[in-house]
Amino acid sequence: MAGAGGPLSRSGLRGRETELAELRAVIGSVARTGSGALVLVRGEAGIGKTTLVTEAVAGAAAEGFSVGLGKADELHHLVPLSSLATCMLHGDRPLLSGDALVDLARRHDQRIRLVERLAEVIEERAGGTPVLLALDDVQWADPLSRFALKQLPRRLRTSPVLWLLSERRGTDGPAARIVAAALDELPVHTLSLGPLSGAAIGRLAGDVLGGCVDARVRGLLEGAGGNPFLAVEMLAGLRSAEGSGEPVPKGLVVGVRGRLNSLHPDTLRFLQRGAVLGRGFAFQDAAALCGRPPVELIPALEEAVRAGLLDDDGDQLVFRHDLLRQAVYVDVPPSARKALHREAAARLVAGGHRPIDVVSHVLRGARPGDEEAVALLRRAADDVLPVTPGLAADLVTRALELVPAARPSWFAAGEHAIVCLTRAGRGREALSTGDRLLACRPPVEVSGRLHAALGGALWNLVLADELRRRTEAALAVGGAAPEVGARLAALRALAMSRAHDLGPARAAGEEALRAAVAIGDREARVQALFALGETALNAGENTLARERFSALCAVDPAYVPEEIVAHQHVDDFETGERLLSKAAEAGGMREAMLLWAQGRQHLELGRLDDAEADFVTMERLEDAVQAHVQQVNGRVIRSRIALLRGDREAAREHLAEARGRLAAKPNPGNTAAVRFLEAVHAEADGDVRLAVDRIRRVQEEGPFLRWRLLRTWVGSAVRMALRGADRELAEDLAAQAEAHAERNPSVPTATGLAVRARGLVLDDPALLERSVALLRRSPRPLVRAAARADLGRALLAAGRRPEAVAALTRARAAFAASGAHAVAARLQRELRGAGAGSQRAASGRPVQGWEALTASEKKVARLVAEGHSNRTAAEVLVVSPHTVNTHLTSAFRKLSVNSRVQLANLVRALPGD
Structure with missing residues (x-):
């Protein structure tokens, strides 16, 4: 730290020898082990955090680390990635150049993709030298930097990367959440700096x-x-x-x-304007705020530097400490501060700064009725919406508060707020905002726009009936612009896709699509195609659904996950695989939904291990962005996978998670999925009555779900009904399967399952044999294996032992090959009962060691041992880097290693390697 008379040599480290030694030990551990760590330094303002962090960074650099040292700024705490950028751009060998960082932020319009790209850059550098990234004053980090700091340490835990953060004690900062996210993934150390001794x-x-x-x-x-x-x-x-x-x-x-009292009045004025701009500021910006040419203020700058109040690095002026800046700032009268912040915003924008760069000034200086401030806030919200939708929603909500009610600009800001709140997943806020606006009786055209804007929120809140009521009322009033009318019609059709009678929904969707195409409105066209796709799925018309979603994806590629799943429904996994590969190569949008589609692809193709990894990764990504779309269904499938493997404890945990998430966000589809899972668990526990009750409730409570839920699981449901002596339910299920086959005559799985269901109801080996023959054309190995198992049991009961043994043997082998070891073991017991005891028993993988790894985990481990990064390994395997990270994390746990170096040594020591 420096006083007025010059620098103080190592003064801030007096009394900090213990903490510095601990930091050096962590630095040495990261370099030695090749694995990551996180250190949080906490303490009150001025206690020496910055000096300690700076000393640690210097020491790491001397030890050969590639270092980045940055500082979050109080007045830039809303600018996306501004805080972390100071680390990435620091030093003689920055991790990124300024141009590269700008390009990165411009091209990666989703938080997950942006963070993954940052991880790749850091990982690449860490492949050659250990890395230390230090961020001072993390309590002021911007939302996107905070998001990245929650993801990156655990994403890079297998690389020699040390994260060193400091936070001011007494602030409600993000450090606790960052630490919590990393706590179970890598070593975390907290250093609390107390007062120095006398x-x-x-x-x-x-x-x-x-x-x-x-x-x-x-x-x-x-x-x-x-x-x-x-x-x-x-x-x-x-x-x-x-x-x-x-x-x-x-x-x-x-x-x-x-x-300050000893300074020239020009110097004092200059410092106060600088304090309003922030801890760091440009000389010309402070001069502009003083209303003076920069050349006239050079003496003031020189005096402020001589007084030890400012440092000048050639690019920026910086108050030597935040406390100095705050001491100058509080001497500016509050009303003057407010006016200066507002003037600063206007001057900075006029000087070429982006709206988001001046938002902090706008928020501090805007007064009600300030239309210019409202416009700046809305422009800033649009800029950050793709990467930080929550911040965008906050900004435009504040803009709405600044406009007097019922003005035209109030309704425009309100519509904007509804859109941003919906994108941020804050549907209830969006709905209440819309209702407040509509209560002021806006003009008819404005009312139509507000109802159209509310459509996404109502749909996400699973309020289909309310969506239909509102859109029909708005359409009945009329007066909306053509494109708004087309959007309202499409939303009405979407709401009708949840009705019992889907004929009117189909007609409404077709009419909405024609209107959208006629007027050339892309949003209306997308919504109409989505409505038609949903209607076709709910009607069990899978071929038509595929056509609708393919057309939708041609208009908006963001819907590629829906198109992939639609191809899966018609047994077209080849096209699904091609679309997944294309999306992986392109780094497509909606990565969590792509993982959902990929997980289903692996599941239906009998790749249980890969499916499990996909659903784990999907859930992690949804948790990261707080967009919980498929987590209930993901847990339902993971529970079924666990039962297939024989892991009853994990299966129950997944069921409990699914129930909890359903309670937090109920909807008919998820409710039906959990009810069916409860039936499967009840059957496994021997409670047939409960199993039958749950199946019946699924059938009664959601008629349209008949075509979405039990496509490939109908055989299990029929068997449960028969075991519970509920023949009426079994007949209903079989009829459902037959109706589904009639709707999808070209889909082998649908036709084969219909015959299987009827064969089970009638206990007819001939029908079951025919179902096996039909399902030979199905690409789903677990469906084929289940049909063979049913046939084997029927043949055994009919006294046709050799044929039964052959069918059961093939079924057992198929289940074992897919990793369904519990089912394979059950069939092995049945084979022994049939006198075929010479068959080798199916067994699961060990829990620890190389043989505990799945095939995909072994591939990833070998690639990483060869020196591949997550990104290059993903390119080789044609998957996303997120999936590679999931496989790698699991491999590290099973192999009890903590770094890529340790993994490489282990792989090289394997026999034959």
Whole structure:
């Protein structure tokens, strides 16, 4: 730290020897082990956090680390990635150039993709040298940087990357959430800096004063309370006072005021304007806020630097400490501060700064009715919406508060707020905002736009009936612009896709599509095609659904996950695989939904291990962005996978999670899926009555779900009904399967399952044999295996033992090959009962060691051992880097290794490697 008379050599490290030694130990551990770690330094303002972090970074650089040191800024805490950028751009060998960072932020319009790209850059550097990334004052980090800091440490836990963060104690900062996200993934250390001892403060005084410290000085320093920054400021004031004969100032603000009073009025004015701009600011911006040409303020700048208040790095002026800036700032009267912030926003925008760069000033300086401020907030919201929708929603909501109610601009800002709130997943807020606007009886055209904007929120809130009521009312009133009318019609058709009678929904969707095409409105066309696709799925018309979703994806590629799933429904997994590969190569949007589609692809093709990894990764990504779309269904499938493998404990945990998530966000589809899973668990527990009750409730409570839920699981449902002696339910299920086959005559799985269901109801080996023959054309190995198992049991009951053994043997082998070891073991027991005891028993994988790894985990482990990054391994395997990370994390756990170096050594030591 530096006083008014110059730098103080290592003064901030007085009394911090223990903490510095601990930091050095962590730095050495990261370099030695090749695995990541996170350190959080906490303490009050001025306690020495910055100096300690700076010293640690310097030490790491001397040890060969590639280092990045940055600082979050209070007045830039809303600018996306501004905080982390200061780390990435730091030093002689920055991780990214300024141009590369701008390009990265421009091209990656989703948080997950942006963070993954940052991870790739850091991982690549860490492949050659350990990396230390330090961010000071993390309490002021912007939302996107906070998001990245929650993801990156655990994403890079297998690389030698040390994260060093400091946070001011007493603030409600993000550090606790960052630490919580990393806690179970990598070593986390917290250093809490307390007051310096009297002896340390005494040595600090000796550093400043250059000699012995007398009793008068020691008494003065007691007022610093062990805070080194306050002590240095008091000592600087003491040294200045000794030279001038003035009394010694007491306290920081008083001390700074004393120093300011000796400055020229131009210098004081310049410092105050700079304090309004922030801790760091451009000389020309402060000059503009002073209303003076920069050349006239050069003497003021020189005096402020001589006084030890500002540092000048050639690009920016920086208050030497946040506390100094705050001490200057609080001396500006509050009303003047507000006006200066507003003026700063206007001047900065006029000077070429982006709206988001000046938002902090707008929020501090705008007054009700400030239309220019409203426009700036809305422009800033549009800029950040793709990467930080929550921030966008906050900004445009604030803009709405600034406009007097019922003005045209109030309704425009309100519509904007509804869109942003919906994108941010805050549907209830969007709905209440819309209702507040509509209560003011806006013009008919405006009312139509508001109802159209509310459509997404109502749909996401699973309020289909309310969506239909509102859109029909708005259409009945009329007066909306053509494109708004087309959007309302499409939303009405979407709402009708949840009705019992889907004929009107189909007609409404077709009419809405024709209107959208006629007027050329893309949004209406997308909504109409989505409505038609949903209607076809709910009607069980899978071929038509595929056509609709393919047309939709041609208009908006973001819907590629829906198109992939639609192809799966018609047994076209080849096209699904091609679309998944194309999306992986392109780094497509909606990555969580793509993982959902990929997980279903692997599941239906009998790749249980890969499906499990996909659903784990999908859930992690949805948790990261707080968009919980498929988590209930993901847990339902993972529970069924666990039952197939024989892991009853994991299966119950997944069921409990699915129930909990359903309770938090209920909807008919998820309710039916959980009810069916409860039936499967009840059957496994021997409670047939409960199983039958759950199946019946699924059938009764959601008629349209008949065509979406039990496509490939209908055989299991029929068997449960028969075991429970509920023949009526079994007949209903079989008829459902037959109706589905009639709707999809070209889909082998549908036709084969219909015959299988009827064969089970009639206990007819001939029908079951025919179902096996039909399902030979199905690409789904688990469906084929289940049909063979049913046939084997029927043949055994009919006394046709050799044929039964052959069918059961093939079924057992298929289940075992897919990893369904519990089912394979059950069939093995049935084979023994049939006298075929010579068959080798199916067994699962071990829990630890190389053989515990799945095939995909072994591929990833070998690629990483060869030196591949997550990105290049993903390119080789044609999957997303997120999936590679999931496989790698699992492999590390099973192999009990903590770094890529350890993994490489283990792989090289394997026999044959």
